[in-house]
Amino acid sequence: MxxxxxxxxxxxxxxxxxxxxxxxxxxxxxxxxxxxxxxxxxxxxxxxxxxxxxxxxxxxxxxxxxxxxxxxxxxxxxxxxxxxxxxxxxxxxxxxxxxxxxxxxxxxxxxxxxxxxxxxxxxxxxxxxxxxxxxxxxxxxxxxxxxxxxxxxxxxxxxxxxxxxxxxxxxxxxxxxxxxxxxxxxxxxxxxxxxxxxxxxxxxxxxxxxxxxxxxxxxxxxxxxxxxxxxxxxxxxxxxxxxxxxxIGRWLHVDIHRHVSSMEDIALLESDFASITHKDCAIVRTVLTGTLSMAAAAALDRLLEAQTHVFASVYKWERHTDLVVVPDDADESLLGLSGFAAEAMAELRELAQQGDKTASDALLLLYRLGATS
Ligand SMILES: [Mn+2]
Incomplete structure (x- = not known):
């Protein structure tokens, strides 16, 4: 033979x-x-x-x-x-x-x-x-x-x-x-x-x-x-x-799992993205969990947004994503809210701490508006 x-x-x-x-x-x-x-x-x-x-x-x-x-x-x-x-x-x-x-x-x-x-x-x-x-x-x-x-x-x-x-x-x-x-x-x-x-x-x-x-x-x-x-x-x-x-293939699917609760964690997440080669042919699914200050959450959003231009795709695995935004003292003093707005913020903060996603999102929006005005 x-x-x-x-x-x-x-x-x-x-x-x-x-x-x-x-x-x-x-x-x-x-x-x-x-x-x-x-x-x-x-x-x-x-x-x-x-x-x-x-x-x-x-x-x-x-x-x-x-x-x-x-x-x-x-x-x-x-x-x-x-x-x-x-x-x-x-x-x-x-x-x-x-x-x-x-x-x-x-x-x-x-x-x-x-x-x-x-x-x-x-x-x-x-x-x-x-x-x-x-x-x-x-x-x-x-x-x-x-x-x-x-x-x-x-x-x-x-x-x-x-x-x-x-x-x-x-x-x-x-x-x-x-x-x-x-x-x-x-x-x-x-x-x-x-x-x-x-x-x-x-x-x-x-x-x-x-x-x-x-x-x-x-x-x-x-x-x-x-x-x-x-x-x-x-x-x-x-x-x-x-x-x-x-x-022999050029395309890659990759999951990034990370617990993010600080700016340091977000920097680690950034290095996760950076370590992937051939980014234009890479599809990234993120699995992120943690509790973030508003400043950290805004930084995370900016990081993810920037990656969408580099990678073929970046998307959340919704089922396993669990991020909660809770303002810390630095967030609150940066916003410098008073009166009705401060009361609304305190209320949202309490709801967010109980895991209310809508409250979390509202806080983040408030932070973005406030921090850029
Ligand atoms: Mn088959």
Whole structure:
């Protein structure tokens, strides 16, 4: 058996939109997610890879514009390597699927849709067995059913599949969980040499076999993904599997957690923002808690406002944000209120101390008006 090297990628979800991106950032995000296909091509050439597999969810949904589809195909053509695309739960086969639309007449010759179980001959010594999704809700394990039909072969056999391994999600009672034990058995029996998985957006190698892998997405799709996008370079040589993780994405989702109760804390928060590179391609979700004086709260607002111009997006994770503004003596003397205004302020202060958000916001507004007048 001769050795084979290829790139394993998955979950491109091309055409994805995110509600926390402005139109400007969304346009760059969409473009980058296509452009990273070219980066995968460059990686493939530098690794001496013979082909690229994408293990499901190539497109975000069935109703993408023709532009989204043809631009993706154009980038795939430029890789000048065979690319095998698996339909997943976002882009299943079947009536009205994205694979049958008019835009697909532009599909380049180097791209093969894994539109049935296979085998697909990659070369005289390598074959792909595919587990495409035919519907968004198959109602059963979409992967391991195919194993029973496989006969031993002298070829190197790569299973390309999409779904959630049961060992990674033991509490989830989904009908579509994939039976990990069955896949491990197929690897141990020599029925398959490698399992290229998509669906979980993580770069993961099965600790028991080394041959069952998730590549992760090529570009981060959400805050649960803790790095820029990844792809795996895979070499199969006899029964030896070598996988190398490559960080190829440009976009990053990052959470900043910080307790802020003083100007010093706000300075630390500022350094959190400063430490992130490629800020124009970084999406920051903040989780801020604490009790702030009005002066500190105003400084925090100014800091956050300034970051929105630098980063692709900065937004609060509302559910976990808990900031209360309570005036301190310095705030009150700066405002120099008297009479009715001072009484209103005292009342608001009492409510804010009890955790009343509206009172907090009103105080902050009062402070801003007062401090700038
Ligand atoms: Mn999926």
């Amino acid at each position: 001769t050795s084979v090297t290829f790139i394993h990628s998955a979950d491109w979800q091309l055409g994805m939109t995110r509600k926390y991106l402005s139109d400007e950032a969304q346009a760059r995000y969409t473009g980058a997610r296509v452009d990273t296909i070219r980066t995968i091509g460059e990686l493939a050439h530098s690794e001496g890879a013979q082909f690229i597999v994408v293990a499901g969810d190539v497109f975000e949904h069935a109703n993408l514009s023709t532009r989204d589809v043809v631009r993706a195909y154009e980038a795939m053509a430029e890789t000048r390597l065979p690319i095998y695309l698996l339909p997943g739960n976002h882009d299943p086969l079947g009536p009205g699927s994205i694979w049958s639309g008019e835009a697909h007449s532009s599909r380049p010759d180097n791209v093969t849709i894994l539109d049935h179980e296979g085998p697909f001959d990659v070369s005289p010594s390598v074959e792909i067995v595919a587990c495409p999704w035919y519907t968004k809700h198959p109602g059963h394990d979409p992967v391991t059913g195919i194993l029973a039909s496989l006969k031993p072969t002298d070829k190197t056999r790569i299973l390309v599949a999409h779904g959630m391994l049961d060992v990674l999600d033991p509490d989830k009672q989904s009908e579509t969980l994939v039976d990990t034990a069955a896949l491990r058995g197929a690897v141990r029996d020599g029925l398959v040499d490698y399992v290229a998985l998509g669906d979980r957006h993580i770069c993961w190698t099965d600790p028991e076999t080394g041959a069952i892998n998730y590549s992760g997405t090529h570009e981060s799709t959400g805050p649960r993904e803790k790095s820029r996008g990844t792809a795996l370079a895979v070499t199969l040589d006899g029964s030896t599997v070598t996988t190398t993780r490559h960080e």
